[in-house]
Amino acid sequence: MAAPFGSWTTVLTAASIIFAGLAGYKAGQLSVANQQRKTLSDAKGHEEHDQQITSGKATSQQDEDEEDEEARADGDLGSVSTHGPCKMVLVVRTDLGMTKGKIAAQCGHATLACYKTIQKANPKLLRHWEWTGQAKIALQIKSEEDILLLQATAQSLNLVARVIQDAGRTQIEAGSRTVLGIGPGPVKLIDQVTGHLKLL
Numbered sequence: 001m002a003a004p005f006g007s008w009t010t011v012l013t014a015a016s017i018i019f020a021g022l023a024g025y026k027a028g029q030l031s032v033a034n035q036q037r038k039t040l041s042d043a044k045g046h047e048e049h050d051q052q053i054t055s056g057k058a059t060s061q062q063d064e065d066e067e068d069e070e071a072r073a074d075g076d077l078g079s080v081s082t083h084g085p086c087k088m089v090l091v092v093r094t095d096l097g098m099t100k101g102k103i104a105a106q107c108g109h110a111t112l113a114c115y116k117t118i119q120k121a122n123p124k125l126l127r128h129w130e131w132t133g134q135a136k137i138a139l140q141i142k143s144e145e146d147i148l149l150l151q152a153t154a155q156s157l158n159l160v161a162r163v164i165q166d167a168g169r170t171q172i173e174a175g176s177r178t179v180l181g182i183g184p185g186p187v188k189l190i191d192q193v194t195g196h197l198k199l200l
Helices: 005-055 057-074 100-121 123-131 144-156 187-194
Strands: 086-093 136-141 161-165 177-186
Touching: 086 100, 086 123, 086 144, 086 187, 100 123, 100 161, 100 177, 123 177, 136 144, 144 161, 144 177, 144 187, 177 187
Parallel strands: 086 136
Antiparallel strands: 086 177, 161 177
């Protein structure tokens, strides 16, 4: 004898509900497991980062010693006027054959080094430069000797002057001086140092 039509519908509905419930339960378990793996992975990443920071303390001390030496060479950065237009220049060595990407990275390093220095030494000048558009000009130079001469000239005028030395991991020899960042500082003062250079 055949079952009534309504009972098959009830059986199928109940089976569908049970199947959907089990599928939802399994999906929830997978989601929780994935979240736990992500949390463990994030914790491992933070632990590795903390280890890198700890192992980098010697390098950090070395960097601080170099910054102190550079600060002594800068002269009185606080004496630079905050009136009138200001700019930063990035003087790039063209004799090294750096790619555009490498030049961009080295200019980024120089910009950050100058920014950190002026932030400590003359925050009023830094704010003035920020409020007046943060002008940055890229210039070219052909040798390491010329870059060092420009750095000394800038420092004699109490301007921030930071030379970036490459780590040598990619295109060029380790220790190569790639970019000189000067400023931010008054346009007239910086032009006394770099006014003769061509745009990059």
